[in-house]
Amino acid sequence: MKTHVKALVVGGGAVGTSIAYHLAKAGWQDVMLLERDELTSGSTWHAAGLLPLFNMSYATTHIHKYSVDFYKTLEEETGLNAGFAVVGNLRMAQTQERMDEYMLYASTAETCDVPYVFLTPEEIKDRWPLIRTEDLKGALYHHTDGYINPADVTMAMAKGARQRGVMIERKWQADAFHWTGDAWEVTATRMVEKGGNLVPSEEQIVITAEHVVTASGNHAQRTARMLGIKMPAIPVEHQFIVMDQDPELVEFRKDHPEHPVIRDADAQSYVREERGGWILGVYEKNAPARFEYGVPDSFRADLFQLDLDRIEEQYMAMNHRMPSAENCGLKDDFNGPICYTPDGNPLVGPAPGLRNMWLAEGFSFGITAAGGTGHYLAQMMVEGEAEIDMASLDPKRYGDWMTTEFAARKNEECYDHVYILHHPDEERPACRPLRTAPAYDRQKALGAQFGFVNGWERPNYYGPLDAPDNFDHDSRSFRRGGWWRYAVEEARAVREGVGLIDATAFTKHVVKGPGATAFLDWFTCNRLPGVGRINLTYALTAAGTTRTEYTIVRLGQDEYYLVSAGAWTAYDADFLRKAAEDKMGEFGYIEIQDVTSQWGVLAIAGPKSRDVLNEIVRDADPATVLGNKRFPWLSMRNIELGMCPVRAIRVAYTGELGWELHHPIEMQNYLWDHLMAAGAKHGMKLVGARAQNWLRQEKSYRAFGTELGRDATPLEADLPRFVDLSKAFHGKAEMQAKGIRSTCVTLLIDGPGDADPWGREALYHGDKRVGRLTSGGYSVVFEKSIGMGYVSPELAVPGTRLKVRMLDQLWDAEIVEDSPYDPKNEGIRKDA
Numbered sequence: 001m002k003t004h005v006k007a008l009v010v011g012g013g014a015v016g017t018s019i020a021y022h023l024a025k026a027g028w029q030d031v032m033l034l035e036r037d038e039l040t041s042g043s044t045w046h047a048a049g050l051l052p053l054f055n056m057s058y059a060t061t062h063i064h065k066y067s068v069d070f071y072k073t074l075e076e077e078t079g080l081n082a083g084f085a086v087v088g089n090l091r092m093a094q095t096q097e098r099m100d101e102y103m104l105y106a107s108t109a110e111t112c113d114v115p116y117v118f119l120t121p122e123e124i125k126d127r128w129p130l131i132r133t134e135d136l137k138g139a140l141y142h143h144t145d146g147y148i149n150p151a152d153v154t155m156a157m158a159k160g161a162r163q164r165g166v167m168i169e170r171k172w173q174a175d176a177f178h179w180t181g182d183a184w185e186v187t188a189t190r191m192v193e194k195g196g197n198l199v200p201s202e203e204q205i206v207i208t209a210e211h212v213v214t215a216s217g218n219h220a221q222r223t224a225r226m227l228g229i230k231m232p233a234i235p236v237e238h239q240f241i242v243m244d245q246d247p248e249l250v251e252f253r254k255d256h257p258e259h260p261v262i263r264d265a266d267a268q269s270y271v272r273e274e275r276g277g278w279i280l281g282v283y284e285k286n287a288p289a290r291f292e293y294g295v296p297d298s299f300r301a302d303l304f305q306l307d308l309d310r311i312e313e314q315y316m317a318m319n320h321r322m323p324s325a326e327n328c329g330l331k332d333d334f335n336g337p338i339c340y341t342p343d344g345n346p347l348v349g350p351a352p353g354l355r356n357m358w359l360a361e362g363f364s365f366g367i368t369a370a371g372g373t374g375h376y377l378a379q380m381m382v383e384g385e386a387e388i389d390m391a392s393l394d395p396k397r398y399g400d401w402m403t404t405e406f407a408a409r410k411n412e413e414c415y416d417h418v419y420i421l422h423h424p425d426e427e428r429p430a431c432r433p434l435r436t437a438p439a440y441d442r443q444k445a446l447g448a449q450f451g452f453v454n455g456w457e458r459p460n461y462y463g464p465l466d467a468p469d470n471f472d473h474d475s476r477s478f479r480r481g482g483w484w485r486y487a488v489e490e491a492r493a494v495r496e497g498v499g500l501i502d503a504t505a506f507t508k509h510v511v512k513g514p515g516a517t518a519f520l521d522w523f524t525c526n527r528l529p530g531v532g533r534i535n536l537t538y539a540l541t542a543a544g545t546t547r548t549e550y551t552i553v554r555l556g557q558d559e560y561y562l563v564s565a566g567a568w569t570a571y572d573a574d575f576l577r578k579a580a581e582d583k584m585g586e587f588g589y590i591e592i593q594d595v596t597s598q599w600g601v602l603a604i605a606g607p608k609s610r611d612v613l614n615e616i617v618r619d620a621d622p623a624t625v626l627g628n629k630r631f632p633w634l635s636m637r638n639i640e641l642g643m644c645p646v647r648a649i650r651v652a653y654t655g656e657l658g659w660e661l662h663h664p665i666e667m668q669n670y671l672w673d674h675l676m677a678a679g680a681k682h683g684m685k686l687v688g689a690r691a692q693n694w695l696r697q698e699k700s701y702r703a704f705g706t707e708l709g710r711d712a713t714p715l716e717a718d719l720p721r722f723v724d725l726s727k728a729f730h731g732k733a734e735m736q737a738k739g740i741r742s743t744c745v746t747l748l749i750d751g752p753g754d755a756d757p758w759g760r761e762a763l764y765h766g767d768k769r770v771g772r773l774t775s776g777g778y779s780v781v782f783e784k785s786i787g788m789g790y791v792s793p794e795l796a797v798p799g800t801r802l803k804v805r806m807l808d809q810l811w812d813a814e815i816v817e818d819s820p821y822d823p824k825n826e827g828i829r830k831d832a
């Protein structure tokens, strides 16, 4: 057995096998896969093999689509038939709201080139008369997916991998990982059978690997402990049952093709054919998390006891939907561990704090995702970046605050939520509140309805003071929800008066030391600000695309305060720290501190914001202290608001006159009360994140995670004013080499009147699809829908008429100039 390899993949389920295959396909030699037992002996062997082609996420849909296309090619390549039944997938809706959801699904599908059609109940009945349709509103049907045999597809990938030189070693368990500085030493133990258990033997070897990928499925918690990191990948029980033959189905099939996979989301179940009978899979309530502290030796390719009581409701619902199933006996059952994460997306990408350690863990749709994960992860490892933005799958989207208890309870919730209505304004309740800024109770008492941002509670909007507990839940919609009018009032208050926004969740880092200036100059693409000044800038990936957006405040000659998006603290910290470590030898000592939890942020914005601050500013003459001369736009000053020392930053993400008031977190309530008292005289309104998101679109401010990400360069985001081409910076040559593949634009949209886009919709020019929205909302200034997105560069001209597909119809839209509201920034620059 080889002991020096380029890449070592740990885990021989569908995911690990695909990664090994794709690394070899991408040209890496000396790829080895270790499997502690037999290939597929984890969750893979008992999966139902469904391949749902798309979901709400753009990145995941790309991953699933790649898999489906790739699996179709495997037989030709390997000679092994993976049992891919391309029977299609029928998502049925019992309510109009579910149809609305499918129309939003269809938007994502369309932008990822996944074909679909909508069917009426009559059309469904015509094609599949065994399905009861009188209580259906319709269905979304996509004919190119279906189901596959999970073990067979894994074996086909394993054969393909071996053909490309991958070494697959079974009965070897990775037991320890040691980083030498330029390679991993992985201690592997030979596993042996003992009394039906699989146990470690005395035989061990050390394998030196340049890169390691872990794809350890249900063993993720053990893997995390060995690596010294936290991973929120914990399995939950998942059941499906197999029914005896259904005579009516057998009869029907004599002259008809197989049924598509039938998803009755409102009944939390999926059904597919299996040898003349049906398989019923369910996402029921109260499925427990398992293996929170590791998988026992006694659990191998095993299953849990079936819990029929738990799935009775869904079983009855199947009999309602497929009446012919009612008299079929139960032939077989499966209750296996299915790995989950709190948001349902797997953890794919670089491990936090570690070099050349890649995670591919936490897969709940691992058969569907395996192919695409292998493809895109191999791109990241071999080329430095994937062609799609993998941030939504990055393992570092959870920070140090994440615990085992949080992961287990959230994963149970995520499982339970698989088939709920996935409103884009959904907020899930489990494990909350967890991270609260001091003013949380005050905000709650004032009607705040909170969103969950990286564990933090952040007001989304302020509803009525006497709102019942389920107010926010009942306000959700695929159209304009019950919260919409509150956000409209908040947005207007900022444009016309003054609003106060809690932005405490922002990520904040201090970068200082003798090497800090040269480092940041290299690390980011805009010129660095002078002392006391601020710049907006971007750190790029090695591929020249946007890795992180920073507001950089220069506190001193070699001391900087970096503010970035709230959802991405660990993601940003890891990138920054690793880059600084790499460059310290060249630039000198650089100290990096994550000060996110030390600083609260309250942002005040609107034409009257200076008037409010003037009431309480105490360190200098209020008549001049906040005037343009002493405190110009894009500058920072330490001021005192009453007794609170404040690092005030004159920027406003809303595009109005405003300041971000960064303050010691323990003084937040003092500052809050003080601001509220001063603001009352000026009609100050509390404003949540939803209104802010609309306001920033009126100013064409790109947001990280939507317009800004690892699939576009800052030049494609049309931000040349923040890119200093006269200097050298990380990713510059790659950014320039990419050219402009598509361009970010702002659009005003004449939509349906009861709905705004969510930022997933396709854009058309005539009958040609030319781009997609990445953000959407409502403009209080223009009194119509607004959106931002990417289109072919030649169309990115103000005045171009496009169409947006929303709710399955095309609506007029026009590309407008950048910053359609106050393009000259007169409001922001307004003097005292």
Ligand SMILES: Cc1cc2nc3c(=O)[nH]c(=O)nc-3n(C[C@H](O)[C@H](O)[C@H](O)COP(=O)(O)OP(=O)(O)OC[C@H]3O[C@@H](n4cnc5c(N)ncnc54)[C@H](O)[C@@H]3O)c2cc1C
Binding pocket: 010, 011, 012, 013, 014, 015, 016, 034, 035, 036, 037, 038, 039, 040, 041, 042, 043, 044, 045, 046, 047, 048, 049, 050, 051, 172, 173, 174, 175, 215, 216, 217, 218, 219, 238, 239, 240, 334, 335, 336, 337, 338, 339, 360, 361, 362, 363, 364, 365, 366, 367, 368, 369
């Ligand atoms: C009942 C049920 C039905 C399902 N149906 C579907 C479906 O229809 N479609 C779908 O897409 N998904 C489905 N799933 C989910 C799917 O099974 C998983 O997402 C998928 O199998 C995960 O693959 P994996 O490779 O990540 O993990 P696994 O298949 O669990 O593989 C991990 C492997 O790593 C090995 N390993 C762990 N630690 C070590 C170590 N230290 N050293 C060496 N080897 C190690 C394990 O032995 C194991 O073989 C279903 C799951 C269940 C329970």
